[in-house]
Amino acid sequence: MLIELLEKIFPTLNDRSSRQEVKNRLKLVLAHDRSDLTPQMIESMRREILEVVSKYVDLDADAMDFALENTSRVTSLVANLPILRVKPEFYTVKGMSEETPVEDLPEISIDESAIGDLQETSDLRNENS
Template structure:
């Protein structure tokens, strides 16, 4: 989608229109306001979810994106998790806590952030 104004703005660069800035910033801040999660809890949730995914696939941990988006008063958790490769045998954890020892395929790096 292209508007004449966009073309003109590209030819004669000036500051962008502030209306879209306002909308974009509001949508971001409201997604967080609405769920009322502290950054600490959000980070903890991110780490736990990553740890679970890491049991099945090898992740590109540096390019994982984790965000909250809001639409029609419904907030969604949106995660973009690039996969390096799928593990041949998933490392199954049982809740007893002794599982890591019994799963030799464990990728130490991927599980680094897994909480106890």
Template sequence: MITEIFERLFLNNSRGSRGDVKKRLKLVLAHDRSTLNASTLEKLRKEILLVVSKYVELDTESLEFSIKTDSRMTALIANLPIRRILPSEIIS
């Protein structure tokens, strides 16, 4: 169940490749090492998208979130493809 949550949150829709399996494993391992639970990660993802969407139109089909962890720190990496910059009149 937790793997499915992480797949929906952070991985794109491609399935079956060795690279995807490796990404999933790294994500699960990183999550185990971090103190962030699944609901906190989901809230964080939603808030990031909300803030960024105020300024740019995102390609929601290609969004990618991942977590990288080494012995010293954990990093949330967001790949947010931008379709266009919103006009300044729209930004408030």
């Protein structure tokens, strides 16, 4: 009741107004009228684009959005394809599953007496430059 009253007093709050509704319906229908694309063409475009994108990534089928939009007499195809994850075969950083066994690692040793030397030579180099 209170919300209804507020909506009546401030009509701009009410997004379900018939004015907003007619604008949305018009924009959608005009985007199609202006594009000269048949629904069949749009559907096959959608399918093919999804096919290509799905080769690389897994998509969230429920949140997908694929529509024609029109502003200032220019039609554009707006697709929103939320990516769930990249397909494993395209990982750029490989996972830890292929960890190299420890015994294969080359041994690393250290010469305690030589530690100072390296430090000194680098200091000298800094002074010379």
